[in-house]
Amino acid sequence: MGFVGASAFRGAPVRAQRAPAVCRARPAAASRSGPVMQDAEYEVPQTRRLSDALKEADVEARKEAVAAEKRRAAREAARDSRQRKIDFMTNIPDTTSVGTVDEYMFKEGVREILLKLDTDLVGLKPVKQRVREIAALLIVDKMRNKLGLETAVPSLHMSLTGSPGTGKTTVAMRMGQILQRMGYSRSGHLIVATRDDLVGQYVGHTAPKTKEMIKKAMGGCLLVDEAYYLYNASNDRDYGQEAVEILLNVMENNKEDLVVLLAGYEDKMNNFYNSIPGMNSRIGNHIAFPDYEADELVDIAKVMTKELQYEMTEECLPIFKQYIEKRMEMPYFSNARTVRNAVDRARMRAAIRLFNSAMGREGSGMVSRKDLMSITPEDVVTAQELANRGSTAIVE
Secondary structure: OOOHHHHHHOOOOOOOOOEEEEEEOOOOOOOOOOOEEOOOOOOOOOOOHHHHHHHHHHHHHHHHHHHHHHHHHHHHHHHHHHHHHHHHHHHHHOOOOOOOHHHHHHHHHHHHHHHHHHOOOOOOHHHHHHHHHHHHHHHHHHHHHHHOOOOOOOOEEEEEEEEEOOHHHHHHHHHHHHHHHHHOOOOEEEEEEEEHHHHHOOOOOOHHHHHHHHHHHHOOOOEEEOOOHHEEEEOOOOOOHHHHHHHHHHHHHOOOOOOEEEEEEEHHHHHHHHOHHHHHHHHEEEEEOOOOHHHHHHHHHHHHHHOOOOOOOOOOOHHHHHHHHHHHOOOOOOOOHHHHHHHHHHHHHHHHHHHHHHHOOOOOOOOHHHHEEEEEEEHHOOOOHHHOOOOOOOOO
């Protein structure tokens, strides 16, 4: 059998070779439900055993039953406790004694703190009386609690208004100690803050700063000095408003663990409270600090020198009083702070006098104990010296 060569088919039409047909499944429409087809492969549906589902349902039912039992037990315990209190108060004689007020003041250490307050602060009788009233409330509340009577934590947030140097920080520190001794505060420490400590300089900076100061003061007292600078009514974009809102929230929700004291000038504090009514309603105690009289400031000078182990001679006192009276007429007067600056100036003058006398030609270099403890009239700035500096002099 012969073979036909390829040349025999030259000129004949060439048929196109047909590719083998491949069946491909079309992807399911997005809106259809059911298994998704990808390259003719179906997803395996997720299934679980009926027994597993029943077990999970049984666990949830048992959890709910345990929670319901706890709620029932709590209700019964509260009801029993209330009934025991009612029975106790019904059967207890009205003449039952819980002790004397003096015993509670001594046991809790309140008497010691009040005596120290009298020593630290000269004058300020209205302030001391107000502190005693607050202490009396806390002591009576403690006595009621011992008998099982209903008690509630009073609002202990305070407003301290007055001029600089009138003892606001000292009173705040003593109040923190009283609250700690009476069990209304965990530590009784005092944290002093100003606007710079609470308000940030850009968006998102105020909240962390304010919360950090509050965290430091938790368990004690937070004293915000010159609190009216926190809020600027003329500037809607002032970041102090955020600090005020955080303080308001903490004063309401954490009043059992933090006492907030706001201090500043009385007129500016009144404007501050008028601008933020929510702040005024949370303040339970307003204490006004009056300015000191000249005689009281002289007594303060005596206390300061005694604490520093100095002695002001009797000849110094009238000179010092004249200086104080003149200084009270001049600007930037700050009550006890001004007295402290005057005492420091007298100490400096006394040191210079002793040094010059000991190192002079006629001096022997020897200094006695009395010399080191004495403040003489020549060490005190006189009213005439102060007047010679001008009416606007700020140097003590």
